[in-house]
Amino acid sequence: MTDTAVEPSAVTTDPLLSVEDLHVSFGRGNATVQAVAGITFALRRGETLGLVGESGCGKSTTGRAIVQVEKATSGKIRFGETELTSLSRGDLRTLRTQVQMIFQDPISSLNPRRRVIDIVSEPLTIWKIGTKEDRVETSRKMLDQVGIDPYVNGSRRPREFSGGQCQRISIARALVLKPKLLVCDEIVSALDVSVQAQILNLLQDLKQEYNLTILFIAHDLAVVKNVSDRVAVMYLGRLCEIAPSDLLYESPAHHYTAALLASAVEPDPEAPRMTAALTGEPPSPINPPSGCRFRTRCPRAEARCAEEVPEMREIGPGHQVACHFPIGS
Amino acid sequence: MSGRRLLEVEDLQVSFATSRGPLRAVQGVSLTLDQGKTLGIVGESGSGKTVLSRAIMGLLPLSTTTQTGSVRYDGTELLNAPNNELRKLWSTHIAMVFQDPMTSLNPVQRIGNQITEPLRIHLKLSKSEAKETALSLLMQVGIPSPVERYEAYPFQLSGGMRQRVMIAIALACAPRLLMADEPTTGLDVTVQAQILDLLSQLQRDRDMAMILVTHDLGVVATRTDEIIVMYAGNVVEKAPTNVLFKSMAMPYTEALLKSTPRIAEPSHTRLTAIEGRPPDLLNPPSGCPFSPRCPYVQDKCHLEKPPLVEAEPGHSYACWFPLTAADPAAASPEPDPVPA
Numbered sequence: 236m237t238d239t240a241v242e243p244s245a246v247t248t249d250p251l252l253s254v255e256d257l258h259v260s261f262g263r264g265n266a267t268v269q270a271v272a273g274i275t276f277a278l279r280r281g282e283t284l285g286l287v288g289e290s291g292c293g294k295s296t297t298g299r300a301i302v303q304v305e306k307a308t309s310g311k312i313r314f315g316e317t318e319l320t321s322l323s324r325g326d327l328r329t330l331r332t333q334v335q336m337i338f339q340d341p342i343s344s345l346n347p348r349r350r351v352i353d354i355v356s357e358p359l360t361i362w363k364i365g366t367k368e369d370r371v372e373t374s375r376k377m378l379d380q381v382g383i384d385p386y387v388n389g390s391r392r393p394r395e396f397s398g399g400q401c402q403r404i405s406i407a408r409a410l411v412l413k414p415k416l417l418v419c420d421e422i423v424s425a426l427d428v429s430v431q432a433q434i435l436n437l438l439q440d441l442k443q444e445y446n447l448t449i450l451f452i453a454h455d456l457a458v459v460k461n462v463s464d465r466v467a468v469m470y471l472g473r474l475c476e477i478a479p480s481d482l483l484y485e486s487p488a489h490h491y492t493a494a495l496l497a498s499a500v501e502p503d504p505e506a507p508r509m510t511a512a513l514t515g516e517p518p519s520p521i522n523p524p525s526g527c528r529f530r531t532r533c534p535r536a537e538a539r540c541a542e543e544v545p546e547m548r549e550i551g552p553g554h555q556v557a558c559h560f561p562i563g564s
Numbered sequence: 565m566s567g568r569r570l571l572e573v574e575d576l577q578v579s580f581a582t583s584r585g586p587l588r589a590v591q592g593v594s595l596t597l598d599q600g601k602t603l604g605i606v607g608e609s610g611s612g613k614t615v616l617s618r619a620i621m622g623l624l625p626l627s628t629t630t631q632t633g634s635v636r637y638d639g640t641e642l643l644n645a646p647n648n649e650l651r652k653l654w655s656t657h658i659a660m661v662f663q664d665p666m667t668s669l670n671p672v673q674r675i676g677n678q679i680t681e682p683l684r685i686h687l688k689l690s691k692s693e694a695k696e697t698a699l700s701l702l703m704q705v706g707i708p709s710p711v712e713r714y715e716a717y718p719f720q721l722s723g724g725m726r727q728r729v730m731i732a733i734a735l736a737c738a739p740r741l742l743m744a745d746e747p748t749t750g751l752d753v754t755v756q757a758q759i760l761d762l763l764s765q766l767q768r769d770r771d772m773a774m775i776l777v778t779h780d781l782g783v784v785a786t787r788t789d790e791i792i793v794m795y796a797g798n799v800v801e802k803a804p805t806n807v808l809f810k811s812m813a814m815p816y817t818e819a820l821l822k823s824t825p826r827i828a829e830p831s832h833t834r835l836t837a838i839e840g841r842p843p844d845l846l847n848p849p850s851g852c853p854f855s856p857r858c859p860y861v862q863d864k865c866h867l868e869k870p871p872l873v874e875a876e877p878g879h880s881y882a883c884w885f886p887l888t889a890a891d892p893a894a895a896s897p898e899p900d901p902v903p904a
Contacts, residue, residue: 289752289753289754289755290723290752397841399841427608427609427779428608428779428780428781428820428823428824429608429819429820429823429837429838429841430837430841431823431825432823432824432825432835432836432837432838433837433838433839435825435835435837436834436835436837439832439834454752454753455753455825456753456827457824457825457826457827458825460825460827460829460831461825461829461831461832461833461835462831462832463831464831464832479831480831481830481831484827484831494754495753495754496827497757498753498754498756498757499753499757499782499827500753500756500757500760500780500782500783500785500786501782501785501826501827501828502780502781502782502785502809502821502824502826503785503809503826503828504785504786504805504806504809505809506785506786506828512754512757513754513757513758514706514758515708516722516724516725516755
């Protein structure tokens, strides 16, 4: 290959975050949308877990529930020793120093009226960390690290920057408190490929330096593969499959994962060109299919799939799948 | 069947009047397209690809844009033609699928009306004939239960469905040239695959010519005959699709490809990012527009703008020091060979 593979950082088995049977529903009565319908996974210290799926599958809601922007309907979210779903508001605030999120739209997630240096130092100001001079100094260093010259650009306002630069500023703001967990929700989907590569490389570097654990939510399969140690695939509120990245892309066990991979386009005219692997669109999460939620579009579906919800089970080292008839079995 | 020249663009220049002076969005683009063929136009945001496609369609406001050069469709000059002339060609000869299916449809008109409108106006069909044709179009673009959808409003459909409706409208009067500007951007991968397959199939069935404008090299790799790569308003490389991917000559094309993450590569493969960002078109760099970001830049690149020259039949590029000219190891400052 053309590039040097980045060594995965020290990943331990000790989970930093564990999510257990998480449910998030919106609305009530007949119009209840089960955005997340019982998902369980763990994030090990120092790893990047990719969460991939199509729009409406609940991946963003999962991320938002972890940082407690969205309230979990039921289930547990444990961060280290702390149970997040039952925290008081005060404790939650303290916790936010350790769990940070970066959003999709880089420009609208920054306050348009504030100077960049103030945006980045605000978390420090809120937590009264150091003197005023220290805070400015720390923020300048942080900006410099994400590739924004603090002396030239520190006093500018977000509108004067491009999308890629705004995303750099968002990263600086998220990392200035030195969090342990970073939730990235589609952070490169609004950027051009050349800028996307810059941001992905930057994230990789900062991850090493700050010893971060990352939940990387995205819809682009190639991007997710590039940054993640493990990848989880979501469909209509449930997890289909979790496996180490290379393994998942090489030998997917869930029919949905296989269909997603077959639909992806690669910049290579000689890549095998598949016809669209899936027809139609995901059913409504208001009234999801019984049993396996993918069964209505699955090429392998049988009667059992309508009756019994497939549980996550281990089919290989670190490879879990929720399917009655996984590929290759 | 194919082979007949449908579209000829010659030295097309488009500039917008802004308060800071003229912005040259398209700086001398020439291209040709034959019946039944697909041309891909690739570039990042601000490269001029959308402006180019709109100029070909004649959709740019004449009051604020200056357009020179020539756009000939089947012998007819389109550039700066009055709207009533263009209207005769729109829909029946040239049609366009726009990028954003969410906002391109009229939100307060039923889907059916929006499809029958061109049929009634251009083909002068009766109400019932138009409805019949519209239903068969909805069927062709793969919309389930077309009779119900015919009465639906756009907000009742998903993004993928709306894009199918857009395609149905564009195809209603059987155009010979279809312009698709980022037809799948914003759609999910499985839906993107469906839409791209649909476009290819309809194109084959109808022997249409198609221009596929996109930022994604993956979209054009397997679905075009020829590709034009644009950067800062210029065509920097033009080649048949296979040739482009096998022996790209322009460093920008290579950089674009190398910065795209791929599923075929192992996880954590370091991407080769292009440093910096595209130039400000109000204040472009002298010489080659890519020179400030080019890893192979030499003095000459800053001084003189390289012309687009046809080095081999069908393969043109605008570069003083193309990648294929010398031994790649000697030309490359990095040890990285070009990916196979």
